[in-house]
Amino acid sequence: MFSTLEQQVGNRLILPGDSRYDETRKIWNAAIDKKPAAIVVCRSEEDVKAAVQFAREKNLSISIRGGGHHVGGFAVCNDGLMIDLSQMRKVKVDTKRQVAIVEGGATLGDIDAETQKHGLATPTGTISETGVAGLALNGGIGYLRGKYGLTCDNLVGARVVTEKGSVLYVNEENHPDLFWALRGGGGNFGVVTTFEFALYPVGPEVFALDVLYDLKDFKQVLHNAQAFLADAPDEAVSINFTAAVLPPAPFLPEFLHFRKVVMAIGMYAGDAEEGEKVMQPLRELAQPIMDDTSVIPYVRLQKKLDPMVPPHVPVYGTSLYLDDLNDEVMDILLSKMESTPAPSFLVQLWSLGGQMNRVPANATPLAIRKAKYVLLVDGMEIGDEGVLWKKWTDSFYDELLPYSHQKASYLNAFDKDEEVLKNTVRENYNRLVKVKKNYDQKNRFRHNHNIQP
The missing domain is CATH 3.40.462.20 (Vanillyl-alcohol Oxidase; Chain A, domain 3)
Known part of the structure; x- marks a missing residue:
């Protein structure tokens, strides 16, 4: 079943029985013990595209690991395909634009280490080992919240691999519906391979x-x-x-x-x-x-x-x-x-x-x-x-x-709960459903605070 995917990603495909399998599916919360059908440890956006396209062809659900730090264990799934971004952690600072360009597997510590070289920071959270992806997509509350807002408020652009396997660059001008949904709508709409965050003078x-x-x-x-x-x-x-x-x-x-x-x-x-x-x-x-x-x-x-x-x-x-x-x-x-x-x-x-x-x-x-x-x-x-x-x-x-x-x-x-989700996004829920229908009609990305298409 996985031979075509293995041809594309090589030994970055990990299957049950592989000596690396149990360690790779392990996440921060040890109360979570889920067993995906396969794991792809991605090193590039091309790896992510291959994994998503394969999941679509084989009708597999997809979970996405950034930092693997969510209490609900959304990074790992049973029987689906786990896309592991933990090797994609590069951070680049564009000082002209005052923007950090951050790969989807980066932790808050990775971002701070690079941005502080320039005396800059973006609002993140309070634990350095947290992955920025889950944090930003669901809000992001940290010590800069009063002065500069939430992590999601400071997302200015992103690259997203959609359920169809296409790559979109989104911001306020490009696919604004998807850009809006990423800033608090969770991992419902695709795999974000790159985030762009606004930076501010902070520290050192x-x-x-x-x-x-x-x-x-x-x-x-x-x-x-x-x-x-x-x-x-x-x-x-x-x-x-x-x-x-x-x-x-x-x-x-x-x-x-x-x-x-x-x-x-x-x-x-x-x-x-x-x-x-x-x-x-x-x-x-x-x-x-x-x-x-x-x-x-x-x-x-x-x-x-x-x-x-x-x-x-x-x-x-x-x-x-x-x-x-x-x-x-x-x-x-x-x-x-x-x-x-x-x-x-x-x-x-x-x-x-x-x-x-x-x-x-x-x-x-x-x-x-x-x-x-x-x-x-x-x-x-x-x-x-x-x-x-x-x-x-x-x-x-x-x-x-x-x-x-x-x-x-x-x-x-908070673990997955539809009522809590609706209470938190409130009048924005119906708008999120429309975006979900546009980008993930089959609900391939459902291991999250799920928006039903």
């Missing part, structure tokens, strides 16, 4: 907030933080609050091992000296346990949280957008954190505002532009706690849903 050093508070001060921290954020400038609104039990890791002082804390982490997207003054209240939200706030390289900030999300650990997650964090919401959060199946959890509240919330709801598929916070919950399995973690994350979602912003979730942190 930035004022980075990093304060630890005791979890017993959780409510005080969030009450005071909300007061600060109500009047904060765009440069200072992108703060991530993370509640966790710290691991007994060698990079942490012993007195912090197994300590329940809430971390306030972020950056000032402007002059570092000015940032120190503006963000001082965030260092006094309660009595700090530790304050590691300092001026550091932007690339170091972007890698700071990597140890909190180790690879190949079973993870169960959920997400909701929220408005005001009132006492009822905070009591639910605290109650859920006290009832975890095991200590390895992350409960994150990221403040939203500034530029990302000024984008009209129909400018991109991502229609949630007025929420004040996004909640991200991850439980990491150690041993046989998978069923308990699933129940715990589901109950988190159920209890907070009545307090949510339009019952919507951040799609980069």
Whole structure:
């Protein structure tokens, strides 16, 4: 069956039984164990075209691996063709256009390493090992969101291999319907082999907030933080609050091992000296346990949280957008954190505002532009706690849903769910269906937050 494809891509075709098969289908979330009929490890756009055309001829569904970091495991599928872009990671900076030209398998770390050589950056996420493809196609929330918006807002062009195996260059002038859909509509419309992102002067050093508070001060921290954020400038609104039990890791002082804390982490997207003054209240939200706030390289900030999300650990997650964090919401959060199946959890509240919330709801598929916070919950399995973690994350979602912003979730942190997808893209759904019909009538690309054609 696969002989014609093998003639085109050679040993980059990996089939079940190949010694490379199990390692290649492995992704970040070890709770996902899917077995594709074949994997093509692509090194070029030509490889991608060959794989897509073969899947079309043989009527196979297609999953696409960029970084393989989605909690839902969309990178890998059962019985279909997995297109692996992880070898396509080149990043080129066009200083004249102020644009980064990025291959579809690049990670956020790959982008930062290259763009920071020029003192430039594009808004991405907060874990350097995340693939930019999934991040951008479903939104992309990072430390530059307040000043420069989401990753998807800064996509200015892309090369896409469509279901028919043709290559399209898309931007606001070329195939504008597809260009619009890529900025938040997920991997529904083809394989993006190259992204083009707008760049801005950032770094190379930035004022980075990093304060630890005791979890017993959780409510005080969030009450005071909300007061600060109500009047904060765009440069200072992108703060991530993370509640966790710290691991007994060698990079942490012993007195912090197994300590329940809430971390306030972020950056000032402007002059570092000015940032120190503006963000001082965030260092006094309660009595700090530790304050590691300092001026550091932007690339170091972007890698700071990597140890909190180790690879190949079973993870169960959920997400909701929220408005005001009132006492009822905070009591639910605290109650859920006290009832975890095991200590390895992350409960994150990221403040939203500034530029990302000024984008009209129909400018991109991502229609949630007025929420004040996004909640991200991850439980990491150690041993046989998978069923308990699933129940715990589901109950988190159920209890907070009545307090949510339009019952919507951040799609980069939520497994496949049609109702959640519709709640998040809202009035843009029908427009996405039309684009899906134009470019993927057979729904070949369906291992994602799927738009039914």
